Amino acid sequence: MNAEINRRRFLGQAARVAAGAVAASMPAASPALAQGRGPADLIIYNGRVQIMDRHLRVAEAVAIRDGVVIGVGRERDIRRLAGRGTESINAQGGTVLPGINDSHLHLGGYGLDFPPFTVEVDVPTIQEVVDAVAAAVAAATTPGSWIRGQGWNENRLPHPPTKADLDPVSGDHPVILRDFSGHMMTANSNALRIAGITRDTPAPPGGVIEKDGDGEPNGVLREAAQDLINPHVPPYTEEETAGAIDAAIKLCHAQGITSVTDPGITLRQLALYGSKHDAGTLPLRITALITGGRHPDHVRELLDSYDPLRGADPRMLRVGGFKLIIDGVPTAAQTAWLHEPYLDGSNATPVLQGDTIEEQVANLHEMIRLVHDAGMQVGTHATGDAGIDAVVAGYLAAMRGNRRFRDPRHYVIHGDLTPPGTLRTMARHGIGVSMNATIKYVLGRTLDPHLGPERTDYQWPYRTALDLGVKVASASDAPVTSPSLLQGVQSAVLREGRFGGVAGEAERITVEEALVTYTRTGAWQDHAEHWKGTLEPGMAGDVCVVGGDVLGADPATLVELPITATVLAGRVVYDGKPDPAIAPAAVTRRNARGADRLNRGACCHQHA
Incomplete structure (x- = not known):
């Protein structure tokens, strides 16, 4: 189902939403009329508008002006905000969500992941x-x-x-x-x-x-x-990288994504983002994490070399902090650092520099301290329970050692096997986690021979983390998997593997909870929950329209629903029509199939 993008005046011919359930949960207040500031630039109507606020209220229509939501509520109220130049989107009974926030997506790597590169x-x-x-x-x-x-x-x-x-x-x-x-x-x-x-x-x-x-x-x-x-390995040219970023952004728009955290970029790539932003050719909200290397000296050198972005709109491009890494992945590679060994008796060690595990962990803690003391956020790749515990211990030490940086929101990237006790500690100290439901779909039960059934079931403990009060964001880790909102939600809800089987019924969450991890909590991770992540008046006019009832559909069919429109700051950046010019035919085909694109695996793709 394609959204009908109407470029004429928003007249009075829109059909009313017939769903009684929608009306029952409608915001009671009238929409903000924003007196004296003119009509809306864009109205999205005839949909199930999931506001994604703390009460999970539902509305019929939303109005945007100057890139900001100015009204959300009943369609008859929102229609009053229309003027002669107002554009409109008929959601055709579909689901209207805040723009999707992928909390861990390698933008340059995603674009370079396809032929001819x-x-x-x-x-x-x-x-x-x-x-x-x-x-x-x-x-x-x-x-x-x-x-x-x-x-x-x-x-x-x-x-x-x-x-x-x-x-x-x-x-x-x-x-x-x-x-x-x-x-x-x-x-x-x-x-x-x-x-x-x-x-x-x-x-x-x-x-x-x-x-x-x-x-x-x-x-x-x-x-x-x-x-x-x-x-x-010869690096890609700046022209190649810029073209790949452009293609990746269009692919993100086709998945309803308006914000990403791009983790582990170089200062060279940051400069490229800055030049594209200044030229007006970066139509995506990007929070960047600079790659921190494998030794405290690397962090010191980068902090000395880092020149903060000047003149950039921080709501479009900002550096959040640094990405660090402690271990690998708990796949057949068996490079995640565990408390209890793999079934074959082997175990991994940290991937940082150091002659002993104790020295490696000490180096990690010093790296965390350096970034924290610089007033910047830390996201650390950690998948094994031993690695995760070392990371959280480093966060706590840095936060206790320097309390001038309040609410840093350091977080664990992936957090595959985070112990329940560690999750409690994270919740108590405001430490978040970015999890990967799409990778869970890819792996399914394939880790049984390496981790055993119990740990395979527990991997990515969404339910446990949410119940204990941890801020859980969701991410694709593209290009490791496709940045598909609907596959991620489906996987978080069902825990079904690509090749069959269910891995962890006890860690299933609801559709509503999964949507929160892709919207409001992603904004929290970015220190941006006050201006994006919901469709309340005053929030960013970023919208994802899905052609169907996401909350009412059989979860097993979610991945079949199309993304019919994507709006960034009130501007339509995707109208539901494929753009074959942005990628080879194979890429277009894989993204159109949705789930079939998800044939990669575990974590943190890296490019030379």
Whole structure:
């Protein structure tokens, strides 16, 4: 169902909403008439307007002027705010939500994740990986150019692709293929040679260089070992990166997204965002976290180099703080740091620099302190329960050591296996968490052989966290998964896996609660709940229109509902029509299928 975008005057012909349930929960007060300031620029009518305030009230229509909501309530009241130049959107009985706030989305990485920048190798067999690389080599026009791929999934393949698989088809091209999560890569012999990786190369702290039966590197590099190759990979040009960002923003608009937290960006990418903002070509609200590296000296250098944005509208582009990282992911890679080992008896360690775990944790705590003392927010990637506990301990130490920075809202990124006791501590001290229902859908029960059924069920404990009072935001971690609101809500409600099975009935939440994690709580994470995240008068005129009754539909069918319109600051940025120019046909097809796009995996995608 497509929204009908009417560019003429909002006359009087709109049909009234017939749903009695909507009228029963309507805001009792008349809409704000904003006397003396002129008519609305945009009115959205004939819908179930989910205001997403604390009372979860429902209305029939909403009016926006100068980028701000000026009225929400009964349609007959909102119609009084129309004038000769007012535009309108007929929601056609669909659901009208505040603009979606994806609290962890790698914007540049999302745009660069598709051809022609990256070869897609999310396939079920090694032979298909090899065929994709062979095709890229055949299409390459520059001898010895780098071939970059993305998406192989150790949970789908019989084994990670190795240099033995890639060398026969790669010719003189160096090849790197990142896995679905960004926490592993495979390199061919040419890439290993350029990076100087041999059988005698020591793995960096928190990294693994896999070896074959003869003791030679087999091409698989896990976690920090990827940093041995990354500096040798030619970076994308500024023009390529800018184009990828433009494409990613359009893809976000098609999912109803108006705000994102872009975690772990470089100062170079921040400068690019700043120039695009100044040029008026950044139509998305971005809260950026600067990547903090793996040692306190990295944070010190970045704080010294960081030049705050000047002249930027903080409601469109702001630096919230820093992103740090303590461990990997609890997938087949088994790089999440756990209190109790994996079923095979192994365990991971922190990925920070340091000769011992104690030194690594001390370095993390010092990094947190440095950022906190600078008056900036910290979001730390942590998936294993041991890693999460170390992160929360670091937050508490920083907050107790410097109370001048009140309400920092430091938060845990992912928080897969956060213990209940730690969740209580987080709730008590205002520490939030950004969880990933879409990744839960991708993984389903595939972690049983690694974590066991109990921990697999508990992974991403939405219900426990909300019941204990933790501020839980939801995120896609795109390009790890598609930034699909509806898939995320469906997954949080049902906990059903892509390949069947239910992982954690006890951690299911309601549709309303899931919507809050994508709207109001995302705004809280951004220190912005006073101006965005709900459709109350005075709030940002950011809107997502869904073609159907999100709260009344069978949750199993939510992903089938279309996004029919997206509005940013009162301006329609998506009208429900696909734009094939923003991505190759394969990208358009995957996003149109919704759930079928979600074939990646665990966490925190990284690009060279």
